[in-house]
Amino acid sequence: MITRSGDSDLRSAAEQWFLRRGLPAVLRPGTLVRGVWSRSAPALAAFAVSMAFSIVIVAVTGKHTIDIDGTPTRTEWFVLVIVVLVAPAAVTVGRVVSRIAHRRRREAVSAASVAVAGLAAVFGGPSARILVDVVVEGAVIVGILLATATGLGSVLGWAASVTLRNLASVGSLLLRALPVMLLTVLVFFNGPVWTMASTISRGRLWLGMLFLFAIAASFLVSSTLGLARPILTPEAKRPEHAQMLVGSPFESMPDRPRRVPLSRPERSNVVVVLALSQIIQVLTVAVVTGGLFVVLGLILISPELLAALTRGSRGDGELLGMTLPIPDALIQLAMFLTALTFMYLAARAVTDKEYRRQFVDPSLEDLLLTLVARDRYRTATVTATTAQGESR
Template identity: 25%
Template structure:
């Protein structure tokens, strides 16, 4: 019974690591554990999406999309409804079902394995049969592409990439809830400088004089500079972190995790940052870096939206032409002319990138910014290191002899509320 509880605790801890975007904290021999059940949401999405696409491959909607040379093709009401329903059936509904089913499948591993098996059967047997006779696909193409897709999903999940990508999506959604914090703390401190540059004629002239490729690489250069600073500051913070992670603080940080009531055993595999191998260190660094990148991206989009509204309200087209020194040219996207001028978009994008770079520097230097945006990330990283120390000492030690006493381990639930980017 004790051994069974210990195994459940170990699995719950490994599940917690994957939820935090730290798949390389799991022992290598356990990375393939319950692989099929863990891939159930993604396989369910792929099976439903592929099945819907196979059905649409027989319809006139696919003919309308693929037959670009036939300009006389008339679109009837039924075909219009069919065409509009395609993105819903192929993308939206499978995504919603996978998201809703994720929590249920995480708690019911038997159902998760059953769903994964059914999804694989659908991808490898049913969908190729449905594709027979369609003009867009064939049995061989459908089977080979679906087989490669299934193997790719299982391989990425085993490597931990699937866990990291899933965490990235959840982290991005969680960061959206912090927009009010960005607007209340970060945005007012930068608006005076940004607005002053926005109403400067030299800024409009400089951005208008650049070619489209030049403005793109300028934005890439500014964002890459910010990324290098984020990586450097993250590594520096993590190197200094072990000094504050005493045994008592690690026990307190494990509260609310699967190892909340579990103490570290003496002689563990290592504590804190110094106890991590190269892959584990890289995993921690890039989780922290990516969490900051989401903050910077959302802040940049917030500044860009604010400046675009400001441009529409206060910079009429004749004034924009005068400042930029060029005739008004509409913004083109996907071959369509949008009712927005290129000059305001270029100015707003350039100033948003400058503001985002300033935000990166301020987050790592200003105390007000650190308290609001950076310290919560460091606290969650400390919690992950504290859990990892107990996990290493409990489950990565040599197997005890038959006469060695067993340590009772608490039987936890699978839910782990905290995320490394919970803002």
């Protein structure tokens, strides 16, 4: 039973175990709102890193926006390097902070991160008006705290962790994407496609991509749920599953012979995590493929060839509110090819048995482990609550 002080630490470790797997709905009511300040430290630290880079950009350029066209100067090359490094740096700092176990240290990191954001509002915010920067950055900080308190931050943190793990397996998945890459090379050097990319608006392109993503994601979700549905039933539990928890915080917790059916929030949480794991896997490869086409275009596409392919378009590209010395048509074409690659890999994932064995089966095994751990956590917390009631 979880009644002794030592077992309180075990319960806390079990709760962190679920949060790291993006399953906040499993936790008992009230658990998520405890320690919000310290649990928000990784996200706040990542936000502080991005704000620190913003301060550096404003200090170097004297401008609150990034507008680089034509041939970059030495200062503009420095800004481009910062733009490339800001996301990896933020993710790295967030991961380092997430490994801090001491609560007081995490609270100190949260406080320091908010202080850095405050400095950025004065010296390097996204706007030249301090009041606007204070409102925007304050809204971001409040959003981070609310995401942590509602469990959304746990799901997003898990998604970021899965994305980083997927980068290690990008090579094998790129081999599976090779046929579509060879096919899209023909599209890449097709004049009418470049004309479309140079004339279509960014909003209309996003709508088209979302349409393609929605179709492909529906393939993945329906296929994955079909495989996972038998695991979610109470009858799926077996005595031998207890061996999966050896060495985990749940090893010594009491168990029950039959699984209590998942509540609607729990089922929704499990379905979202399982579906996202497959979508992120495929999307990571699609984005890497799109990046490779951008690099290929920068190497091969000269101004004269670009003018011939796009019938005279030479506009610099805009991405995330930044003007970059990359042809806008190249950016838009790479976005379109990313969507096509995502659709191809999604369809391949549904029918490819080797893909299922390598990527889907481990996700189902992890789901089974999570459900066995959930049963013990539920049993232990109910037992502890009952014991506390009797002691009163």
